[in-house]
Amino acid sequence: MADDIKKIHDRETKWQQRWKDAGVFTPKNDGSKKPFYMLAEFPFPSGKGLTGGHMLIYSGGDVMARFRRMQGYDVLYPMGFDSLGISAEAFATKIGKHPSVVVKDLVQKFTKSMIEMGWSIDLKSQVATSDPEYIKWTQWMFIQFFKAGLAYKSMLPMNWCPHCRTTLTNEELEDGKCNRCHGQVEIREKMQWNLAITKYAQRLLDDLKFVDYPERVKRDQINWIGKSTGADVDFMVGEDKMTVYTTRPDTIFGVTFCAIAPEHKLLAKWLDEGKITNADEVRNYIKESAAKSEFDRTDVTKEKTGVKLGGIMAKNPYTGDEIPVFVADYVLVNYAHGTIMAVPAHDERDWDFAKKFGIKIIPVISGGEPDKVWEGDGEHINSGFMDGMNKVDAISAAIKYGEERGFACPKTRFRMSDWGFSRQMYWGEPIPLVYCEKCGWVPVPESELPLMQPYMEEYQPTEDGESPLARATDWVNTTCPCCGGAARRETDTMPQWAGSSWYYMRYLDPRNDKEFCSREQMEKWMPVDHYNGGNEHNTRHLIYSRFWHKALYDLGFVNTVEPYKKRTTNGLLMGADGKKMSKSAGNGFQVDEKVAEIGADAARTTVLSLGPWDTNVNWSEGALAGVQRFLKRVENMADNLTDEPMAAEQERLVHQLIADMTERLENMRFNTAISAMMEFINAFSGKMPRHAYEVLVQMLNPFAPHMTEEIWEKLGHKEMLVFQPWPTYDAAKLVKADMTIVVSVNGKRAADFQIGVNATNEELTEMAKAVAARKLEGAEIVKTIIVPNKLVNFVIKK
RNA sequence: GCGGAUAUGGCGAAACUGGUAGACGCGCAGCACUAAGGAUGCUGUGGAUAAAAUCCUUGGGGGUUCGAAUCCCCCUAUCCGCACCA
The missing domain is CATH 3.90.740.10 (Valyl/Leucyl/Isoleucyl-tRNA synthetase, editing domain)
Structure with missing residues (x-):
């Protein structure tokens, strides 16, 4: 076994290196192929590293990305980091390092795991919301909103957790208590920034008709808007x-x-x-x-x-x-x-x-x-x-x-109210405004962006609930960009939702220092073709980013009314015990550990085989064993192929496999797609025809890319499997020569028989009568119902 | 409280528009190969009976239909949203 896993790791590293060298996951972007933008919600870096949940969602996204790539699309499957906000800051505090340092380490660690999983991510498009070049554009957008009258300050009650010393939005409360320490929360009033999302309420409702979202997501949004x-x-x-x-x-x-x-x-x-x-x-x-x-x-x-x-x-x-x-x-x-x-x-x-x-x-x-x-x-x-x-x-x-x-x-x-946009936290984008007694609130000049937080050793919030930035007096005291008089900087920072409201566009043009994204790239790639994420984002993130995009659209900065064409949602990966994965329950795992233990191919395939995509599933060692056996069997078959022509039934099975796999991947039914491949190999005993095997290997590629590349190469192919065209099927070849007809009497199954597919109704009836003769004895047939290709039902009276 | 979803073998689950319920996998049992196997292969596996035949079976109860896991009504349980929005 130790040898086996070493072999698997070597093979996986080999192909990851080859993919990297050939740059296969970076879109060609030359118009030769139709673009397809596959987006998965990006992770926020925390000390936990990539977890089981990430393994599920990004593997699912990757299967879709690889599937589209084989279908001939120019696929972009980017990945980045939601790296401002509480989780990064909390982890930094815990290990006693500065958040900026911590984020750098975590990004490296996460990226390593992502590569090890074999996800076909375009690393060139990687961004992190805490990058100064990224913050620059988030702040720039805020200034545009401010100038357009969409940002205003008002007295807002804020939830203050005295223990965590942080403000919490209502959404961050659980049963009225802090969702981190579960302590009692106080209400304090404070002047805070808002974005006027309610101005867009009606359009956020109306435009739902333009997007392909699951009914549940639409319903959640409609209720939220209220x-x-x-x-x-x-x-x-x-x-x-x-x-x-x-x-x-x-x-x-x-x-x-x-x-x-x-x-x-x-x-x-x-x-x-x-x-x-x-x-x-x-x-x-x-x-x-x-x-x-x-x-x-x-x-x-x-x-x-x-x-x-x-x-x-x-x-x-x-x-x-x-x-x-x-x-x-x-x-x-x-x-x-x-x-x-x-x-x-x-x-x-x-x-x-x-x-x-x-x-x-x-x-x-x-x-x-x-x-x-x-x-x-x-x-x-x-x-x-x-x-x-x-x-x-x-x-x-x-x-x-x-x-x-x-x-x-x-x-x-x-019912929806305006978006409370102020946070009293160090590790967020500083709101780029300056207050001047004479001129009022004035935006920081765009040439001065990004406006970064000053480096502070002690960045934790204080007991008074003021933003930590207020203590950086050198930074706070400044001059008015308008009149040059004395002025003070805003010390509140933006919520974590800010950076995640537009990241899908930065992926398209991550190093552009003139614009947040070039018009040309937007025209090519927007809107996002397929956006997958969790149900917990049906309202906040999804509504905020739809609003953000529409506001930019109205200001002429983006080319589409909606950011996401199609949305799908995934369930959660639970522990083997059916409970939420957590450290205290000891039922979770980290991606790097799992890959070390079983390899990426088995991990990917197993996690997608557990159950339907949109429901919660439990990790199962049993399912893993089944998948490992299956992968091993497929691999071993390579040594047992025949070049004899296929029998008609074998050919039909091949076409059926392609048909099933195409349909199931199209609908993200990964669990039954995997079953289809298992059934397929079960249907072949002895030597497998080479063509049938090659089709199988191609179909399996999105799930187990390393192993299938290896096999593909071994079969003598020079080109990598990543870009092999997805096989097509001939509907005419799906038809069996014989069909099984079930005979039922008064709706109860009585017998069955085989007959040629071209049999007439009369032949069917005759045959059915013969087969079910014993049941029909002494009865009057009142009615005969024939369901094509399926059954003959006799309604009888005794 | 309101809204939504789910309920299928010992377990995870399949079943397209009503048409062979339980595909596929796990587990379990038997056999083979083995010095040995927690490795591999084959066979069996919803329940009742020794078996064939038969009967029963998709949370419970009613209904529609030739025929219901699927459609309708009433319960029950679990999970998830929203929580006095006037």
Whole structure:
């Protein structure tokens, strides 16, 4: 065995060297072949090295890249590193080295593993988001967005983890706690940069029709964007106008109270003006909700709380009714107006609240059960001009009525909010802006890009949550590019999502120092033909990068509306125990270890054989054993070939294999593709015809490229297998001479028989009757159903 | 709570538009070759029966159909999203 693995390693190194020498993975880019851009989400370097999960996704991507290459495309399969951000910084802190040094080491280490896996990556296109030349263009793009009015600063709550001393986005929270240390998170308010992604919300929705994404991905995006339509309605509270947003203006006659968020400005105003008679109680409630964590506030399983505002009544503009107003923390201050009109009869949350506080409930839609909330549609009642209408008609009637009288207007809203773009972290792109008392926020001149972080030995965040860059006073204090006066640099850095929003274009022109990517390269390669990644990126990364691309498009910097033509998603590679791979569980592995143990070909093939591409699969030593046996058998067959002409059935098997493999790879069904090859060799006993064998070797090449190259060379071929054209099949040759026809009686299988493929229906029926005679005895055949090439079914009556 | 997905042998899984359920692989059993094998090859392997014949079998229950793993309805379990968005 030790000899075997040494032989495998030598062979793999040999071919990796040959591929490198011949530069076969760098696209020709000369127009002689049609380009195909195969993209896999790039890794972020961390101390763990390439893991089992990487092995799965990049092997899958590589099979596709190699498949397309053999199909005659000029393939680009690039790889880079998402090397800014928390994972690199955390690892650097852990081992006590500077992130810039750590990233260099990790890139080398990762690249070595990638080569050892035999992935057909174009190393010439490699980029890392932390490269100064890369940061330059990320910052340049930010400046373009800033100039276009897409970047602005506002007060934003930030989640602050006191233990990790870092800010966290809501997405980085798990159950309301820090996803790294699982400690309690505090909320702090800070002026932070935003990108106006909501301006693109409608287009991000609409343009989904142009892209080939799985339904699930589209659904996730649609939900994330969260479009709703309805109306703003003005309720008067004394002299003050309190606007509420509702998707159900048709239920306005059923409004029996309003509620306002504890942080709402109007509430503070009423308190200041002394209008609230139970001010102490209300103040107390506001204080209590402020003390609650975001997670507790939004925990739907908890009972709703609130306090009625004494002395405050709101007037329903449709009915003139005076209704009570509550402060309640289930109303979110940052959505719509931070106020709601409540219709307990037809909204479950309002129902619960009304029941708890003994508020009146007025049904305005018929169809519900007594003493139960009714959220369905029905004829409107108790609703004045809307009586008798259904939901859809009543909604437009209500809006029209309110609009004519000036207290309502139609409104579309999105749940998605603008992209919080500030991080208080050292290892990110500094936001390239300078603040000048006279000129305001001014971009750093483009000639000064990249604006790098100053080298800091102590780059960890501080306890106050300020960006570490704020401590580099020499760096912070600068002059205004506009007026030359004293100015201060922005000390926040960009989120990790920034660099990953446009990396697919830098791969196309990685060393260009005039542009982030030449127009010529974009025209050739964009949009990305096939982008594979994880489901965890269905919303954030995929939406951010779609937005980024569209913004660049509007500014005239890119040539396509969408960055990715087709998206596929993969499942996760789990440990043999079915649990997520982790150090603590001891069920994971690193790529370099696995390659040392079993070699790249076996690793690649095994990991893709475990199950369907888009579901989670478990690593299995058993599957590995099966694959190793299979590969060994294929290799040994090379010594046992015949040049005798193939029998008709053998020829059919060859065509069938090509047909199956082509179809399965096209759909990334790697597990059944591997089965097809196993079945194929099982179908040959004794010597295998040379042609059949060569086809098999070609089909296996994307999975086990080293072994198959070796065999190919041994078979006497001078050209490398990488560029051999993918074999084609003749549909006419797929037809068997004989077919198996199943005979069933009343749908139950009774017998089967072989017959020539050209048999007529009459012949089939006769034969079927003969074969199933025993079952048909004494019965009347009511009906005969013939499914071509498959079965004959007799419906009988006894 | 809402939304989605999944449920098939001892295990991982196949089964295209309803048409031989369990391909392929693991495991297991037997045989062969061996001094020996955790190597290799061959054979068998959903369950019930000693076997043929037969019957049962795709989480559970109903239905549609000549025929259902597949379509429809109702449950149950697991996993994954979203989480009071008015």
